[in-house]
Amino acid sequence: MKDRSLFKALAVTLTVGWLAVFVIVPNLLTLATGFLTRGEPEFVLPVLTFDNYARLFDPAFFDIFLDSVWLALCTTVLCLLVGYPFAYILARLTPARRRLGLLFVIIPFWTNSLIRTYALIAILNVNGLFNAALLWLGIVSEPVELLYTNTAVFIGFTYTLLPFMILPLYASIEKLDHRLIEAARDLGAGSFQTFFRVGLPLTLPGIIAGSMLVFLPALSMFYVPDILGGAKSLLVGNFIRNQFLVARDWPFGAAASVLLTVVMGLLLYVYWLCHKRVRRAEPA
Amino acid sequence: MEHALPCIELEHVSKHFGDQSVLRDIHLTINHGEFLTFLGPSGCGKTTILRLLAGFERPSTGRLRIGGVDVTDLPPHRRAVNTVFQNYALFPHMTVFDNVAFGLRMRRTPAKVIDAEVFSALRMVKMETHHARRPSQLSGGQQQRVAIARAVVNKPLVLLLDEPLSALDYKLRKAMQIELKELRRTLGITFVFVTHDQEEAFSMSDRVAVMNEGVIEQIDSPSAIYEKPVNLFVARFVGEINTFEGRVLSRNGTSMQALVEGEQVRLSLGGNGNGGGAHCPEGGSPASCGSLSAGSPIKVLLRPEDVRLERAAPGDAGGLTGSIVDTVYKGMTIDLIIEMSGGKKILATEFFNEDAPEALFSVGERVRVGWVEDWEVVLPDEGSQSL
Numbered sequence: 306m307k308d309r310s311l312f313k314a315l316a317v318t319l320t321v322g323w324l325a326v327f328v329i330v331p332n333l334l335t336l337a338t339g340f341l342t343r344g345e346p347e348f349v350l351p352v353l354t355f356d357n358y359a360r361l362f363d364p365a366f367f368d369i370f371l372d373s374v375w376l377a378l379c380t381t382v383l384c385l386l387v388g389y390p391f392a393y394i395l396a397r398l399t400p401a402r403r404r405l406g407l408l409f410v411i412i413p414f415w416t417n418s419l420i421r422t423y424a425l426i427a428i429l430n431v432n433g434l435f436n437a438a439l440l441w442l443g444i445v446s447e448p449v450e451l452l453y454t455n456t457a458v459f460i461g462f463t464y465t466l467l468p469f470m471i472l473p474l475y476a477s478i479e480k481l482d483h484r485l486i487e488a489a490r491d492l493g494a495g496s497f498q499t500f501f502r503v504g505l506p507l508t509l510p511g512i513i514a515g516s517m518l519v520f521l522p523a524l525s526m527f528y529v530p531d532i533l534g535g536a537k538s539l540l541v542g543n544f545i546r547n548q549f550l551v552a553r554d555w556p557f558g559a560a561a562s563v564l565l566t567v568v569m570g571l572l573l574y575v576y577w578l579c580h581k582r583v584r585r586a587e588p589a
Numbered sequence: 590m591e592h593a594l595p596c597i598e599l600e601h602v603s604k605h606f607g608d609q610s611v612l613r614d615i616h617l618t619i620n621h622g623e624f625l626t627f628l629g630p631s632g633c634g635k636t637t638i639l640r641l642l643a644g645f646e647r648p649s650t651g652r653l654r655i656g657g658v659d660v661t662d663l664p665p666h667r668r669a670v671n672t673v674f675q676n677y678a679l680f681p682h683m684t685v686f687d688n689v690a691f692g693l694r695m696r697r698t699p700a701k702v703i704d705a706e707v708f709s710a711l712r713m714v715k716m717e718t719h720h721a722r723r724p725s726q727l728s729g730g731q732q733q734r735v736a737i738a739r740a741v742v743n744k745p746l747v748l749l750l751d752e753p754l755s756a757l758d759y760k761l762r763k764a765m766q767i768e769l770k771e772l773r774r775t776l777g778i779t780f781v782f783v784t785h786d787q788e789e790a791f792s793m794s795d796r797v798a799v800m801n802e803g804v805i806e807q808i809d810s811p812s813a814i815y816e817k818p819v820n821l822f823v824a825r826f827v828g829e830i831n832t833f834e835g836r837v838l839s840r841n842g843t844s845m846q847a848l849v850e851g852e853q854v855r856l857s858l859g860g861n862g863n864g865g866g867a868h869c870p871e872g873g874s875p876a877s878c879g880s881l882s883a884g885s886p887i888k889v890l891l892r893p894e895d896v897r898l899e900r901a902a903p904g905d906a907g908g909l910t911g912s913i914v915d916t917v918y919k920g921m922t923i924d925l926i927i928e929m930s931g932g933k934k935i936l937a938t939e940f941f942n943e944d945a946p947e948a949l950f951s952v953g954e955r956v957r958v959g960w961v962e963d964w965e966v967v968l969p970d971e972g973s974q975s976l
Contacts, residue, residue: 487645488678490665492692492743502691506682 332566338559348555357560366544366561373541376455377523380462384470384519385512387463392474392511396481407475410468418465422532425464429457429533453535461529469518477511510580517576521569541565595654596621596779597642597747602651603803604637611637613803615651619747619781624773626782626790629800630826635783638800639749642781643672656746666695670747671740675755677732679724685711685735686720692743710742711735713772730761737772747779754789766792787827791815799823815892821968824890831896831935833889834970837881845881847967849889850931852909856889857963886970893924895964896937901955909958911935913950925950927958 339357344350360366395406413421428434429451436448451457481504489499505512527542534540539547541561548558597619604612612634619625627635640646641653644665653661660668671692679688689707698706711717714734724732733753740748750769754762770793773780784790790797791811798808799822807814807823818824821832835849835856843858858881881887901910910930917924918941925937935958942949950956 482678484674484676484678485680487643487665488672488674488680489691490645491643491670491672492739493666493695494691495666498695503680507680 335559335562335566338556339563341556343554343556348553354556357556358563360557361560361564369539369544370541370564372455372539373524376459376462376540377520379459380466380523381470381516381520383459383463384467385516388467388470388474388515389512392471392478395471395475396479410471413468419528419532422461422465422529425457425461425533426452429460452533455534457533458530458540461533462523462526465526465529466519466523469522470515473514473518474508474511477508477514481507513576513579517572521572524569525565594621595619596623596656597781598652598654599638599641600652600654602638602641602648602653604634604641604646604649611803612641612648615805617798617805617808619779621779622773622777624770624780624782624793624795626784626794626797627800628784628787628790628797628826630785632802633800634803635785635800636751639672639751639781639783642747643670643749644668669745670749671743671745672749672751673733673736673740673753675752677724677736677753679732679735679739681724683723684720685716685722685724685727688724688735689720689739689742691739696743706742707738710738713741713775714738714768729757730765733757733765737769741772741776741778745778747781748776750780750782752784753782755784755786762789769793791827799826801826816966818890818966819968821888821890824966824968829893829936831891831893833891833933833935835887835889837883837885837887839883840881845967847887847889850909850929850933854909856965856967858967881967881969888968888970890966890968891935891960891964893936893938894922895960896935897959897961898925898927898937898939898950899957899959900950901957910955911958912955913952916950916952923949927956929958 338349340353340355342350342352342354342356395403395410398406426433430436431448431450431452433452435451436445439445440448451460485503485507486499489503494502525542525545527540527546530540530543531546534543545558545561545565548554548561552558595618597617599615599617602612602615603610615638627638629635637646641648642655644660644663644667648661651661652659656669658669680691683691686707689710690703693703693706708717708720711720714737716731716734716738719727719731719735724735727735733756736753754765757765766789769780782790782793791814794811796808797811797814799806799814801822807819809817814823815827818827824830825832833849835847838846838848838853840846840858845856845858847854847856849856911927913925914928914934915926917926921941922938923941925939927935927937929935937958939949
């Protein structure tokens with residue numbers, strides 16, 4: 306009995322301690338830094354100001370933010386369009402093949418995503434595989450300049466984040482009771498109707514979870530646009546990184562970071578609301 | 590048989606998955622308005638027949654006709670049948686109303702008509718006050734009713750029911766059986782029911798098809814299945830039955846002399862219809878029936894309630910005798926377990942007579958085992974058939 310309560314106390318302390326040191330304190334520091342003034346040698350001067358947050362309403366920053374959201378949204382939609390059929394087929398395979406398929410989804414994680422992003426350069430550049438394929442298929446007559454454009458970033462995001470869409474989708478499609486699909490067919494619904502009236506609504510939790518897992522990183526990830534987007538494409542993630550490491554303006558970077566956190570928090574709240582609604586519909 | 594029109598016709602239908610044969614050459618006609626039950630142990634192919642009728646599976650060979658239309662190659666949504674699924678399969682993200690309206694909406698029925706039809710279907714199953722609930726807010730029995738309403742609201746030619754009562758508790762199951770029967774009467778549509786519960790099959794059906802390993806062993810009225818089983822499988826699957834080994838000694842007309850458990854007894858060979866007795870199964874091979882000549886091995890089957898017991902006098906010899914080894918009180922009846930002289934144990938069911946408790950047998954008593962003439966079932970010994 307005593308051992309158990311000791312274990313409980315230890316586990317709780319460890320968890321709370323971990324969260325406090327690595328989540329709560331850093332976020333509070335960021336939040337506080339946003340209200341301070343920039344200083345030359347010591348990065349931050351303890352002078353209270355709202356200037357940093359006010360600067361976020363600059364149209365230039367707003368454009369960056371909008372670009373980031375748009376790119377993240379496109380990435381999410383493409384991942385969903387590719388990931389849903391993939392996950393659906395995966396869930397319908399025999400158990401042995403399903404395990405193999407899942408393994409193929411997971412194998413890329415064995416290589417650091419930074420390295421995989423560098424590998425994309427070799428594929429996307431003018432003499433790369435992608436252009437060679439387009440030329441061979443006769444889709445283009447001249448190699449296209451892909452690298453260092455937003456399209457390259459879009460491809461990089463989609464490639465990097467696709468597994469995060471597939472896995473939650475797979476989980477919810479696999480859980481889908483096939484008898485409900487049969488019931489819909491039995492009641493006169495064709496394949497199309499069956500999917501949109503039964504399959505899709507019942508896998509909504511997976512769709513929302515996958516979209517969150519793709520959208521949120523796509524909004525803040527900075528190394529993919531750094532490597533594939535070059536100097537021209539500035540996204541929120543790079544912008545924040547630049548404020549800290551290039552412009553040495555910690556307070557402004559912190560303010561931008563807080564804004565991003567708040568936006569993501571709101572999205573998670575929306576997710577939670579949706580999830581609650583769907584969950585209530587599920588059988589007890 | 591007032592509706593002698595065929596509603597469902599299966600012509601030499603077989604189905605295999607890979608190299609596993611699930612249905613073998615099923616040939617069957619179900620009439621309009623009939624309540625037919627497929628009864629059998631799990632894996633006998635009864636659910637596969639239902640899935641073929643619904644269109645979820647296609648037969649490997651053979652044709653299916655529903656209402657005169659060949660539906661062999663029609664997908665489920667284009668067939669005039671609806672299914673009540675084993676676990677109801679109600680759409681969890683829809684209200685009761687939307688669940689029931691689903692089929693009508695798929696057929697683009699005008700909203701006004703949908704409203705009226707859905708409520709009339711819900712009223713029929715006494716669920717109209719629950720129309721706004723979600724399936725998760727309903728009990729098993731209520732979900733069952735909604736599932737039935739969802740199917741019958743489409744006015745199908747045939748209602749397919751896949752063990753729809755198996756998830757309900759005993760009392761509710763009994764009540765639903767009666768309701769289903771009543772529903773069939775009011776709707777007048779054909780019911781095809783699948784179950785592994787013989788009591789359920791008997792209490793509702795016009796005809797029962799007993800299935801085993803992909804074939805229909807016997808298809809007949811419940812009483813014929815119970816009283817005149819064509820083989821050991823059917824006899825043992827529906828209710829308790831005692832089996833005696835024997836051999837034919839001589840045969841003349843409607844009766845024969847046989848050696849049963851080492852004793853010579855007279856067995857009736859039926860023919861007069863009412864009782865049981867050995868008979869030639871209509872669908873069975875006449876050869877097996879004709880083979881009951883002197884010397885051929887037989888099985889004599891006797892339902893526990895058909896066993897008649899008498900106290901054996903001390904000096905009594907001859908006939909089948911045994912001693913009571915256990916009694917099981919069941920309320921209305923009492924089960925007696927009797928060990929025969931040969932060591933075989935049999936079961937006899939007696940009515941409990943409160944006015945004459947002294948008439949009851951007690952453990953250790955020696956009894957003479959008999960039966961009402963003509964109620965025994967004599968089958969040729971099919972060899973190594975076992976359950």
